[in-house]
Amino acid sequence: METPFAQVTDDLIKGRELATQLQGLLRDSPKSGLIMDRILHAFSRSIHAAKAAVATSERASSDVQSEVIDGVSGGGKRKPASAAAGGNRRACRRSRTQQSSVVFTKSIKSLDDGHAWRKYGQKEIHNSKHSRAYFRCTHKYDQLCAAQRQVQRCDDDEGMFRVTYIGVHTCRDPAAAVAPHVLHLTGTAEGMHAGCRLISFAPGGAAATTHDATASTTTNANLVDKDAATGSGRQGMKPESGDQEEVLSSRTPGNSAPRSTAPAATAPAWPDQGDVTSTRQYGGAVSFGEYLDDYTSLGDLASYVLDH
């Protein structure tokens, strides 16, 4: 049986072949050529990662943390909250087992993954020292993007965060997608604070690379519960805090957010920057999350090329 990863691998290989052909056609445009190089590089990395995932999943299908769940629609509904005090809570919450799609977890040092997230909740988790923050894509409503993620500081290594992604981005957030890379290349990162150096697949190598210092542990380890994930509003996320945070913000959600706010996607006190650092969850050296990052970015890059 073919695992989803195997299928993805096949698709990626085909994609790389097509990209190669496209590169030939775009030879005359230096800019496009540059982007094509990046696309090819990303394809290669993704293929490599996907293969690793295939190998891993074949032998460890049981204890994987990443999994693909069949998207279900329908919904788990709750009864009309007529009762209770507060009364009118919407009854349309989806049950957690039904929301679906791709779910994977990874441990990272910084939280910026290039997407604009909006925090919608935070919870103390039993048996965990730190609370867990819940984020949904900023474009959940305007673009019906179903991506969500949960962020929780690791108990054993406070400089690391365990991030669980649920669903994949279906939104087209230009800033999130291409920007980090392209802007970095072209040097137009104006106003994007640091937006720049983040993100995964840096051409040279191993995206992850950056384990750079920035965050090595310490980072804001001082946050304590509450402040931890929060940092209240945007005040907390202001770049001022120095390195770790400058970041993320960078992007302003595509259309609808005139405001700056770029949700620090995360938590103010939390580091951001999305380098994908390891994750052993997937067993191997390559994390599925990392691969997914590239995978999604590929589409964005490709569309960018087509638009220009």
Add this chain to the structure above:
DNA sequence: CACATTTGACCGGC
């Protein structure tokens, strides 16, 4: 004013 975060309450699953 628009939008993001905070936070207590609600609700389903176990």
Add this chain to the structure above:
DNA sequence: GCCGGTCAAATGTG
């Protein structure tokens, strides 16, 4: 009944 995920009113910020 507990726990975790989500909602939505309140609040804050630019």
